[in-house]
Amino acid sequence: TIMLRIASVAARTGRQATSTTSIRTASASASWSSLSTTVGYKPLVNIVYSHQFNQDGKRFFSSNSSWNWSQSSGATNPASSSPASDEPETISKSVQTQIMDACSSLHASVMPLNSKLVGPLAKNSDKGTSLPFVFLVGNHSSGKSSFINYVLGRDVQTAGVAPTDDCFTVVAPGPQDTDQDGPALIGDPDMGFSALRQFGPTLIHHTQLKVRNGTNTNEFMMIDSPGMIDSPVSNSGVPGYSGGSSMDRGYDFQGVVRWFAQRADVVLLFFDPDKPGTTGETLNILLHSLGGMDHKLLIVLNKADQFKKIHDFARAYGSLCWNLSKVIPRKDLPRIFTMCLPNKTEGAENGSIGAGLADLHQSRDDVIAEVMKAPKRRVDNVVTHLNDSVHLLLMHAQIAQDVQKKYSKLVWNDRIQELGSLTAGVGLSILGVYAQLPMEFTGAAAAVTVFGVGGMKWFNGSKLQEAEKNMMTMEELSAAFQRTHSREISEADEFTASVWQRIRENLQLSLKSEGLDSFPSVSDGDLDSLRKILDDDIPRLRRMASPTHFGSKA
Numbered sequence: 305t306i307m308l309r310i311a312s313v314a315a316r317t318g319r320q321a322t323s324t325t326s327i328r329t330a331s332a333s334a335s336w337s338s339l340s341t342t343v344g345y346k347p348l349v350n351i352v353y354s355h356q357f358n359q360d361g362k363r364f365f366s367s368n369s370s371w372n373w374s375q376s377s378g379a380t381n382p383a384s385s386s387p388a389s390d391e392p393e394t395i396s397k398s399v400q401t402q403i404m405d406a407c408s409s410l411h412a413s414v415m416p417l418n419s420k421l422v423g424p425l426a427k428n429s430d431k432g433t434s435l436p437f438v439f440l441v442g443n444h445s446s447g448k449s450s451f452i453n454y455v456l457g458r459d460v461q462t463a464g465v466a467p468t469d470d471c472f473t474v475v476a477p478g479p480q481d482t483d484q485d486g487p488a489l490i491g492d493p494d495m496g497f498s499a500l501r502q503f504g505p506t507l508i509h510h511t512q513l514k515v516r517n518g519t520n521t522n523e524f525m526m527i528d529s530p531g532m533i534d535s536p537v538s539n540s541g542v543p544g545y546s547g548g549s550s551m552d553r554g555y556d557f558q559g560v561v562r563w564f565a566q567r568a569d570v571v572l573l574f575f576d577p578d579k580p581g582t583t584g585e586t587l588n589i590l591l592h593s594l595g596g597m598d599h600k601l602l603i604v605l606n607k608a609d610q611f612k613k614i615h616d617f618a619r620a621y622g623s624l625c626w627n628l629s630k631v632i633p634r635k636d637l638p639r640i641f642t643m644c645l646p647n648k649t650e651g652a653e654n655g656s657i658g659a660g661l662a663d664l665h666q667s668r669d670d671v672i673a674e675v676m677k678a679p680k681r682r683v684d685n686v687v688t689h690l691n692d693s694v695h696l697l698l699m700h701a702q703i704a705q706d707v708q709k710k711y712s713k714l715v716w717n718d719r720i721q722e723l724g725s726l727t728a729g730v731g732l733s734i735l736g737v738y739a740q741l742p743m744e745f746t747g748a749a750a751a752v753t754v755f756g757v758g759g760m761k762w763f764n765g766s767k768l769q770e771a772e773k774n775m776m777t778m779e780e781l782s783a784a785f786q787r788t789h790s791r792e793i794s795e796a797d798e799f800t801a802s803v804w805q806r807i808r809e810n811l812q813l814s815l816k817s818e819g820l821d822s823f824p825s826v827s828d829g830d831l832d833s834l835r836k837i838l839d840d841d842i843p844r845l846r847r848m849a850s851p852t853h854f855g856s857k858a
Contacts, residue, residue, distance in 0.1 A: 395849060400683050403845050407686045408432075410837055414697055417834075420824050421704060422814035424696045424807045426499065432567065433496030435476065436682040437525035438675050439564045441594075442574025443586055444531025447606040447645065451574070452526050454645050455675060456519040461528055470530045470553075471510045472560070477522035478515035486511035500563065506554035524678040527564060530557075532585040557585075562593040566689075569681040570674055571601045577610055577620045591631040596802070599688075600681065602641055602674060603628070608664050609644035643668035687845050691838070698834040699789075699800075700807050700814075705826035706784045707775055707815065714771055718764035722757055729753020776815045781808060 411430035418425045440448040449461035452475060460475050474489060474497070484492075486508045490500050500507060510530075530553070565571050573590065594601055605624060611617040621642070628637055644664045729749060736746035774780055785804050786793060792800040815823060 395683070395851070399848055403683055403848050404686055406841070406845060407690045410841055411690050411693060414694060414834065414837070417701070417830055418697055421697075421701055421826065422818060423700050424810045425693050428499045429693065431496060432686065433525070434494055435523070435525050436569045436678045437474075437527055437567075438570045438572065438678050439527045439529070439568035440572045440574065441529045441561055441565075441589065442532065442572075442604075443576055444533055445578070446531065446574035446576040448528055448531070448572075448574050450645055451572075451606070452528055455526065455672060456516065456521070458516065458519060460514055460516055460519075469528065471512050472507075472530070472564070473528040474511070474513045474525055475528065476513065476515050476525045477519055478517060480515070480517050482513075482515040484513040484515075485509075489513040496567075500560070503555050503560050503563075507560055510553075510555070521676065524569070527568070529561065529564070532589065558589060558593045561589055565594055565597055565601075569600065569678040569685050571597060572671070572675075573601060573603050575603070575605050575624055576607050577605075577616075587627060587631050590628070598638065600685065601638070602671060603638055604641045604643060604671060607644055608642045609647075641667045641671050643671060683849050687842065687849060690845075691842050694834055694837050694842070695803050696807050698831065698838070699785075699803050700811055701826045701831055701834065702788045703781065703784045703811060704815065704823065705831070706788050707781070708820065708823060708825060710784075711772060711775060711820040714768060718761075718768060722760055722764065725760055726753060726757045729756065772820050775820065776812060778808065778812060781812055781815075 408430065415425065415430055417423070440452065442448055447463075449463040449469070452461050453459050453463065456475065461473065462469065471486075474495075489495060489511055490497050490508055492498075495513070497511075500511065571594065573586075573594065575586070605621065608617065611620070621640070624640065625637055632638070642664060645668065730753060733746050733749045733753065736749055785808075789797075789800055789804075818824075
């Protein structure tokens with residue numbers, strides 16, 4: 305009995321010591337204190353309190369802990385959304401660095417072939433931004449700037465009902481608050497935005513950088529975009545909207561949004577109750593600039609707490625779904641995150657629908673959780689970008705090689721005909737001299753040979769020019785695609801079809817600009833090197849980036 309009592313006292317003492325240790329450890333990090341006391345996130349398994357700190361004072365946990373993101377309460381503090389550095393790492397930093405370096409090296413290795421063939425990959429597409437980033441796009445006054453301020457934990461962007469900013473604003477963490485204009489940002493060789501020069505000086509002067517200290521995270525950037533407003537002439541491409549120019553802002557807004565979205569690790573598309581998808585420019589952006597990015601696109605219906613009655617919410621939500629169905633060619637629409645940000649009257653009886661819907665806070669926390677995963681998404685996105693780029697270049701090279709072979713066959717057939725006629729004429733002339741035939745016969749044979757071969761060469765040249773033009777039509781290029789990818793077409797491979805849709809216009813333009821006669825040749829070795837990246841290198845990188853599971857291969 306005495307031993308049992310001693311053991312009981314020791315157990316209680318041990319628990320108290322452990323609790324004291326955890327409290328002291330939590331007090332060493334303000335962000336974790338806010339997270340554990342305000343939000344109350346619960347660990348699914350016991351945490352080994354062997355916390356370590358790096359030079360910046362950030363804590364990281366051992367890999368045997370995981371977090372239940374569904375246990376957040378309603379009133380969430382900006383700092384309470386767990387920073388990416390506080391989440392358990394699925395793969396080590398050294399492995400992430402290896403993957404990023406390997407992807408950069410492989411991507412750089414295919415760029416010479418892309419330049420040689422005037423391929424579909426943009427210049428400097430193998431170079432990423434200095435940090436992962438989250439890209440926000442949407443209607444004006446939809447809450448993009450307020451969301452950035454909320455996530456970062458300080459007022460960085462100006463928020464308001466009317467349009468408050470006409471710039472693409474890069475908000476980056478740094479040691480002190482600093483602002484830079486567009487020319488300085490795009491001219492910086494280390495930030496990774498130099499390729500934006502292609503959109504012209506108007507965009508350059510409508511871009512800015514804000515470096516801010518003391519934000520809730522220093523592992524990724526957030527990029528705000530100008531709020532979208534319909535001009536008197538609506539944009540084209542959206543059913544139900546009249547045609548217009550994509551240069552209403554003085555630069556290609558759709559192209560700029562697509563440039564940012566392609567390189568972003570998370571893309572947030574904001575709508576608000578006043579304009580739930582009825583802005584034509586927003587739908588046009590979703591159709592033309594954000595297509596093919598479903599894996600990192602989150603659609604957000606913000607300010608849902610402004611609804612006074614449930615049927616108002618239902619009408620706005622239904623209107624958004626109806627408008628999205630015009631540009632999303634699927635029966636099943638993606639999830640729409642219905643959320644709101646905390647305000648001074650939150651929790652009071654203000655008569656809004658937000659006072660009775662706690663799941664608005666849950667949706668907000670879900671969105672923030674995805675935002676905080678941006679640094680980890682960077683690894684997967686870089687591998688995906690490499691895979692996508694190699695697929696595009698491989699198809700471009702395969703079809704170009706097929707067209708070249710068909711054109712070369714016509715050229716050699718014409719040359720054989722010309723050489724055969726010349727040989728026959730020369731032989732006939734030699735035969736006349738050897739047989740001591742009259743000089744008139746020999747001269748006539750030589751003249752017929754010269755004029756015949758010359759006329760044949762002119763005729764074949766004209767026919768070849770006509771054939772070259774025909775080969776570069778979209779119909780003939782589609783036929784070449786069917787020849788080179790017959791197996792994929794027979795298997796109804798949708799991915800292959802989508803790749804073809806993306807490269808065909810660029811391929812046609814490349815062939816027309818260079819001409820089949822001077823277009824660089826594509827060797828089988830070039831194709832084999834691209835296939836090796838797809839078949840060997842990318843699967844290896846995927847395994848390195850994949851979390852451990854029962855299907856993993858050593």
